[in-house]
Amino acid sequence: MSAVEDVATEAPAVEAVPKRAMTLGAGTSLVVLALLFLVPAFAKNFIVFQMTMLLIYGLAVLALNILTGGSGQFSLGQSAFYAIGAYTSAILMEQYNVNYALTLPVAGVICFGAGFLFGQPALRLSGVYLALATFALATAMPQLLKLNFFEKWTGGVQGLVVTKPDAPFGLHLSQDVWLYYFTLVVVVAIYIFSVNLLRSRSGRAFMAIRDNEIAASAMGIDVALYKTLAFGVSAGITGVAGGLGAIAVQFVAPDSYTIQLAISLFLGMVVGGVGWLPGSIVGSAFIIFVPNIAEGISKGLSGAVFGVLLFLVIFLVPHGARQVAVVCQQALGKLRGL
């Protein structure tokens, strides 16, 4: 009971977001989807590849958003689940010749299991303590992947090279464009699943726990079950993102999945707006493109420039992309009123 008492005295760590405000309207969603669908027609292969990575990191940020924005739990360990997903796909494809599309559900299920199990001890922790526990997971993962014991499968420090799939059914699409559409379909499917999850009974349970654990348990919600479930779902989606990432980058190695990745994903969630699912894509764009912009401004001080840009964003729009969207919506409303 003591854990619950502790929580009772704390203010909720994550601001309550009503569930209607967590998504975009149907019209806007369709416009965004149409734009994403048209990208390969106008862009070079390199841009298509970048957009693929944007979607993949967007998916990983979305997963974190369900955990933090939905159930109010912090995680700095998403890179670990991303790594497990990536390695699952890579090992299945390269060592066991499994079709790439089939490796994704496997990666998702394995990561769901890993996340659910990790959620068990994590139940006893909350707020910053939970963040630290997950941080430990992220720090340990690259070393675990290097272990001699697993080397037969993981390739050890050398990593594994993955073959990029060709477009099926004789479609005349380049590998990059095919992979982009494949990723887009997976991401849209998971996005719809996530939106529905948060609108469902389980989603309401997540949010009740986020807003007040005691009230939630008084209402008959199995707090322990839903907290671990949130961890599992989040880890599972991150695992699918990791699998897609391995296929897109064609290479997995321990050094790809350091704590840096976990922090990037966390950053993406904050910039995109905690609890606002469409913001995941904006956050993903931030973590992919802003370091490039910072490098363009100064090579020697790219880290410092990135810091300044990040500071500006947090200072000017503390609620991230969600705040920008709200302002735009209001401006649009005014225009209509004229």
Place this chain on the structure above:
Amino acid sequence: MRSGAMLGIAALAALLGTDPDGALAQPTYDPGASATEIRIGNIMPYSGPASAFGVIGKTEAAYFRKINAEGGINGRKITFISYDDAYSPPKAIEQARKLVESDEVLLIFNPLGTPSNTALQKYLNGKKVPQLFVASGATRWNDPKSFPWTMGWQPSYQSEAHIYAHYLLTEKPDATIAVLYQNDDFGKDYVKGLKDGLGAKASMIVAEESYDTSDPTMDDHIARLKASGANVFISITTPKFAAQALKRLAEIDWKPLQFVANVSASVGAVMMPAGFENAQGVLSTAYAKDAADPQWDDDPGMKKFNDFLRNYDPEGNKLDLATVYGYGVAQTLVEVLTQCGDNLTRDNVMKQAQNLRDFAPDTLLPGIRINTSPTDFAPIDQLQMMRFKGQRWERFGDVMTGDVGQ
């Protein structure tokens, strides 16, 4: 009209009989090359855990500034585009694709790190873009059959380890060896080379300890290695850890015969911080001159290097081996591009890179030459052993080749 003129030139060339290779033909270009410019791509960890190596990219940029100031290569100016990958393979792939597909560079030069380059290898070979003079000592870059578009530069870790094995087998056949190695591709490649080199005598290795770069000290590892009773200590470490190990050995009064990997043979970065008195008699190998070593003060090659630092790279630290490295590898690329003449295709770049004969960059040790062939993609495969004495290295024995069978 145009094709007529071309035919005329071809006919003239045929008549003169002097043009078997098409040297008189129109200059030919692939993306990234033109009559005025050669675009070169590069990927470096300017940020992240390996950012100390970013110096290499800065030195190369400065070297190409020097070449441009002196008129360029066959009249063409070099545009050097260098991006940061923060030592992350996914980022390296993104930057390589940007260089190839958006910036349209002729080749990718000296990208750094084994993981990043492993990630790039398949993509660049698929695109038939040279991945030239990879900044890593892994053995896998010398594999012309599977990866004809990838070539290393420095001696491989395995060949260096072979040289130590050879030395021990001949000079100290009763050796019992303790190995400390970094738990990554560099360390593992090296240990493999050592075991291969010892062959049937691999049992001479009585203790192995690996460390991670996140370990705060080497103390525990060294205590365990000492307990093995070994009389030879091989330190396959990067500079910070090499210095820690040297110091610790002195502290616990363990005096085996010591070897330090070439990457940590720096006087400025390892021997000085460890204390010269603790480094006496340590063995290592070298292929490049150490600018901190006074014996090279009057060396013509190093004079050129010092002039370059003064005029084009005033911020460059001559005590940093990475500066010496960047200079040498950039000079090798300039040699390849000069050999290409007016035929600046990706194919010809690889052809000329396989056709280096006794080329000696200013910063390599006397007697070490760069030689390549269509079956030999290891530009530098010679090393010389050296022993630390006083405040500097003394080279001894012949320049050796560590034979690593392919």
